[in-house]
Amino acid sequence: MSSFIAIVRRLFPLRILLLCSSFNGLTQRAWLELRRAGHDVSVELALSERVMLEAAELAKPDLVICPFLKEKVPGLLWQRHRVVIIHPGPPGDRGPSSLDWAIADAEREWGVTALQAVEEMDAGPIWGYRMFALPVEAPRKSALYNGPVADAAVELVVEVAEKAGDAGFVPVPLDYGRPEVVGRLRPAMRHVDRVVSWSEPTEAIVRRVRAADGAPGGRAELCGLAVRVFDVYRGPALVGRPGSVVARREGAVLVHTGDGTVWVGHLRLDRADGVKLPAVMVLGDRVGHLEERAGYTEITYERSAGVGVVSFDFYNGAMATDQCRRLAAALRYAGEQDTRVLVVRGGETFSNGIHLNVIEAAAHPELEAWMNINAINAVCREIIECRGQVVVASVGGSAGAGGVMMALGADRVLVREGVVLNPHYRTMGLFGSEFWTYVLARRVGVAAAERLTEGALPVGAVEAVELGLADHVLGGGRLEFERSVLEFAERLASGGEWEALVAAKGVARADDERRKPLDAYRVEELAEMSRDMFDDRRGFRGARSAFVRKVRAEVTPGYLAVHRDGWGAGGSHM
Structure with missing residues (x-):
């Protein structure tokens, strides 16, 4: 039956307009899955009521889905079209701070609901919902949103599209007397609810900050500065004055x-022009005298008899110059060991390339950008030139720009189901480096590499395998995925084909080097990047600043808003 439905969908696809506040990771996944299901999909950023109404008039959609929308849907829009909101809470939950309250209140179960837009926000009839367990350990809001919330939301988006094609389907009115309606109306979380008192127990502080991570952050005072706090972990049981900073380590401080x-x-300094940065950078000379203390690290190395694993977990996937240098050193060390397989494992976000916030905040941004790109190139080179081991990239979180290219330097690329790859630099006004002109073309061919980098569109996990960007898709949550990758690596290490694989990669790398040395790719890419970074020929300076300061877009990019161009060639249907 499901295959029959899929065939029908491709013959008679729905015209779907995605209305969103930004084309974020969840919206990208919704866009990918709906297109994969055979529907015609266009995107409009909800920049104003006029823009939203104009988009619907141009698109003439069968269905409007709002996977991530902060703005209220105009009355004329939901009165004229079926508009479905994806709300990050269980049935009956209402309000703009759903995930914040779920974490702050230590809820044990949460959900995502698809509901029809009506005059009263989050009170419309229900199209479907998904429930899932929350961990006992307080999750970061960003991890919760990009993990189980996004997984449930994407399932619901596909389900909603199927139900929209069923003439007999009627959504269920919201009724708090029904047993599945477990949510309630919650107010927006106030500034006072975000305040961090350092005299509180560690558990309370961690939960409060993680309920506000990555925005707007917990509100606190540290070293005499009013700050927003992000990215917190329990430290050792030391006795001291609450709020005093006792040590530092790899950009973090111990409080x-x-x-x-x-x-x-x-x-982040709690002011309008504050930029989110590693804590040591924000506090500066106030903590410069403190000792480095073990117990916190962004990079680890573990090994068994045949497999070495370099794990790195950089906040939001951004890799600053010093982080790249530490990661390159860890990879160099791992490559010198007598293991047969090296797993390169990313964190919640695999990698998004260079650290735009650190670059923007630097005294000389262009110089910092130049140092950063050279440092990340050194990381990529360690992966590409690891001759004595089979290198496996473990991509358990989404990746963008140089982060994708870094993974492509490995011999095998394994991605988790639901991961989104953005293998391009166009939106940031950069030509790109990280040896992309070598590793991307090596995997997908020159023509496909040009389409991917110029098109600036996201690629889903399944499509990545189909294109050759990745080798295998593995399901499950992050821990299950990492276990599966480790099992894959152990099979490679113990299998009889290992010696042949290492020999073959050595021959291939030597042949590639004779045809065109790796240094030639590096020099050519950096020549282009120098013009982008120092001459600003593609608008890197403005794009970087807008990204860091969360400047609202002025218009939806044309490659997303295809309804503004008649849905493009083959985009419409009868």
Whole structure:
């Protein structure tokens, strides 16, 4: 039956307009899955009521889906079209701070609901819902949103599209008397609810900050500065004055709490022009005298008899110059060991390439950008030139720009189901480096490499395998995925074909080097990047600033808003 439905959908696809506040990771996944199901999909950023109404008039959609929308849907829009909101809460939950309250209140179960837009926000009839367990350990809001919330939301988006094609389907009115309606109306979380008192227990501080991560952050005072706090972890049980900073490590600082300590990875000055940065950068000379203390690290190395694993988890996937240098050193060390397989494992986000916030905040941004791109190139080179081991990239979180190219330097690329790859630099006004002109073309061919980098569109996990960007898609949550990758690596290490694989990669790399040395790719890419970074020929300076300062877009990019061009060639249907 499901295959029959798929065939029908491709013969008679729906015309779907995605209305969103930004084309974020969840919206990208919705766009990918709906297109994969055979529907015609266009995107409009909800920049104003006029823009939203104009988009619907141009698109003439069968269905409007709002996977991530902060703005209220105009009355004329939901009165004229079926508009379905994807709300990050269980049936009956209402309000703009759903995930914040779920984490702050230590909820044990949560959900996502698809509901029809009506005059009263989040009160419309229900098209479907999904429930899932929340961990006992307080999750970061960003991890919750990009993990189980996004997984459930994408399932619902596909289900909603199927139901929209069923003439007999009627959504269920919201009724708080029904047993599945477990949510309630919650107010927007206030500034006072975000305040961090360092005299509180560590558990309370961690939960409060993680409920506000990655925006707007917990509100606190540290070293005499009013700051927003992000990226926190429990520290050792030390006794000291709450709020005093006792040590630092790899950009993080260790702060005394009411019953111990907490590592604070990132801060932002609590003012309009504040930029989210590693905590040590924000506090500057106030913590420069403190000792480095073990117990916090962004990079680890573990090994068994045949497999070595370099794990790195950089906040939001951004890799600053010093982080790249540390990662390159870790990879160099791992490559010198007597293991047969090297797994390169990313974190919640695999990698998004260079650290735009650190670059923007630098005294000389162009110089910092230049140092950063050279440092990340050194990371990529360690992966590409690891001759004595089979290198496996473990892509358990989404990746963009140089982060994708870094993974492509490996011999095998394994991606988790639901991961989104953005293998391009166009939106940031950069030509790109990270040896992309070598590793991308090596995997997909020159023509496809040009389409991917010029098209600036996201690629889903399944499509990545079809294109040759990745080798295998593995399901499950992050921990299950990592176990599966490790099992894959162990099979490679113990299998009889290992020696042949290593020999073959050595021959291939030597042949490639004779045809065109790796240094030639590096020099050519950096020549282009120097013009982008120092001469600003493609608008890198403005694009970077807009990204860092979360400047609202002025218009929806044409490659997303295809309804503004008559849906393009083959985009419409009868």
